[in-house]
Amino acid sequence: MSVSVRDVAKKAGVSVGTVSNVINNPDKVAQATVLKVQAAIKGLGFIRNDAARQLRAGKSRSIGLVVLAVQNPFFAEVARGAEEAATDHGLTVLFANSDENEDRERHLLVLFEEQRVAGLLVSPIASDLSEITKISDRGTPVVLVDRESKDKSFSSVSVDNVAGGFMAANHLVEIGKKKTMFAGGPMSIKQIADRLKGAKRATQGTGVTLEVVETKNLTVPEGRALAEEILSRPKKLWPDGIFAANDLLAFGIMQVLVVAPNVSIPEDIALVGYDDISYSSNALISLTSVRQPSLTIGAKAVELLLRADQNINEPVGRQVVFQPELVVRDSTLPKRIELIPLDHY
């Protein structure tokens, strides 16, 4: 089979203990011996067996990340952030996709627990956290991502969607819009409902109206259908500012409005999206959007994980809630300093 420390020891003419020390505590070994052993390692192509190492250590140096969908740009960035933070601590992040499937999620959690990962970052599907509670009780630190833990039994990192909704709608108010619209749905998704709540708060008592349109989903075609419905109304019933609950929806709306002969963005209708996915800055009319600090979320989650690890006796988790940020672009404010477009793909 593959070469082991014993083979290396034999070739270098030393004992296995010395080989181990060369790898893990080079300071404790004479320089000449170190070189001899390293040469043997290279020559034999020795790769240490992590299973054996873990078995001895009792823990691995990887952390598991279970997300709903890797293709979602938000989670992709969270993963990136987590990866960077983990690397700083000598850890590696292993991704897995739950695909919004509870069985898959369960399976992956077991898998990671069997691997005795140093910690688990989870954006859970189910509202029922009992499985995850058990894992945590058994000693694997868990941090919830993009979701708060009601009973504070876990640490969590999330974003304030009410604040994000407020920012978006408030921006429309500030640029002088009077008849605004919130578009998004389904309202059963807590994040969406929160964004609406924020929007209502921003318009309340300002004399600005807020028409609420609940959509079936948050896709481009849905946005396009909505925009067509709006254009079919008499012009006096048009909103003058639309807050779409995510960027895809906003793109759909924009596509239709851009080619309509008698509408201009943002003069007639201003448009705000949510998520700030990379396409936002690349749209024909660059889209004002609410940006979630996804990289930071990932990094913070890792940090909480490590903290939990050191300080197991901490009775309750820390709930970190980030504030989103409004990124103003042409769809609400035409005259501005040109930003350098992001080169994503």
Place this chain on the structure above:
Amino acid sequence: MSVSVRDVAKKAGVSVGTVSNVINNPDKVAQATVLKVQAAIKGLGFIRNDAARQLRAGKSRSIGLVVLAVQNPFFAEVARGAEEAATDHGLTVLFANSDENEDRERHLLVLFEEQRVAGLLVSPIASDLSEITKISDRGTPVVLVDRESKDKSFSSVSVDNVAGGFMAANHLVEIGKKKTMFAGGPMSIKQIADRLKGAKRATQGTGVTLEVVETKNLTVPEGRALAEEILSRPKKLWPDGIFAANDLLAFGIMQVLVVAPNVSIPEDIALVGYDDISYSSNALISLTSVRQPSLTIGAKAVELLLRADQNINEPVGRQVVFQPELVVRDSTLPKRIELIPLDHY
């Protein structure tokens, strides 16, 4: 620490061997004993230690996938395909991101090799495959993804970019276009150069001209700039069909053409993209594009991996080259049966 088979054995009043058999060979154990042991496992919250299991087995049940960028929709789908195929064989896929960074790639490969993964799927950055050759020589099966192995020493799964380029350009010829344009770059990327080669082959000898514009990159802004350059020409110098080397570039072109007052798509200018990313079907004018069978690529890669595993003595790898597929939409053919839009995000 965590509960072990010994604890379970004690609680169930049996020996560790029996516990192991209950987990791995339930048929060999009396029904009553099985139930007793399972109850103990549940009661104690026993989770088997995979490190120990692997140490014994010599191999893990996961396969490693190293891609250039998870956020790239193409790789995201390859990953999905690999995941599904792996699941069918009781394996799990662990992703990691090389981020187009050679050091990171090297690091990840070592990590996976230390884990003694059952196999490795890699879309390598460097043209130098010597590192990967070493890994393969040491016994970990490797399959190259989206890249052919020149010397046939590995198995690989890739897509025929020449054929894809041919399809795209040939489609423009078939719908009666006479002055076509290829846009894309840099040509140092082999995939792009191949697409151009195919496009040339399709136009050659047909009387249709092919103007080649090498772009700096494949982004939306680059496409927009190109479209503006075209519009600034006298109309007689406009191309009547454009083949963009990827969808993002095509979107940029489309955005500008759509709002230009004196151009209509596809009558004046038809547009073909490449990759068929999910946004393609959602564009204002849905985009004709060349689709790579990304799911299938991932699945096939896993299959080759398993085959290599069984049949180590096979001297050379199998090179599987898939043919892409042209998906015709409104940007080249306005009147067609309406397709149901994809609901991605």
Place this chain on the structure above:
DNA sequence: CTGTTAGCGCGTTCAC
């Protein structure tokens, strides 16, 4: 059918 036991490859004692 069940119990006992020997390693898998490594890191970590301790003696030297």
Place this chain on the structure above:
DNA sequence: GTGAACGCGCTAACAG
């Protein structure tokens, strides 16, 4: 600064 021996948790082989 070095080497020999033990054990992490599990599985497989064999003995009962």
